[in-house]
Amino acid sequence: MGYFVIGDDATVTGFRLAGVEGRAARTPFDAREALKVAAATEGVSIIVITERLAEGIKEELAGYRASGAPLIIHIPDRGGPLPGRTSIREMIKSAVGVSM
Numbered sequence: 001m002g003y004f005v006i007g008d009d010a011t012v013t014g015f016r017l018a019g020v021e022g023r024a025a026r027t028p029f030d031a032r033e034a035l036k037v038a039a040a041t042e043g044v045s046i047i048v049i050t051e052r053l054a055e056g057i058k059e060e061l062a063g064y065r066a067s068g069a070p071l072i073i074h075i076p077d078r079g080g081p082l083p084g085r086t087s088i089r090e091m092i093k094s095a096v097g098v099s100m
Contacts, residue, residue: 002043004070006034007050010078015048022048028056035060038070045070050077 005015005022012022023034031053038047054074
């Protein structure tokens with residue numbers, strides 16, 4: 001199960017330090033191109049994309065979701081979650097059931 005991250009420079013750098021391949025994107029065009037690369041990369045089964053970039057390419061993401069693979073996960077970037085979205089801290093608390 002391989003991962004690929006699409007996000008701002010800081011997010012991609014952080015994931016690279018953990019051994020995850022990725023591509024930085026600043027615009028919806030960059031994000032679309034990175035999504036194509038990720039989907040074409042052998043062994044990638046999970047694509048992690050920051051919420052802000054995902055907002056700009058909703059239609060493309062919906063097309064990949066409809067095909068069933070790879071799995072696409074949205075995460076907040078270093079600016080925090082978008083309004084109305086859950087923070088990573090809250091996601092972990094919910095999943096683990098432990099207050100942090």
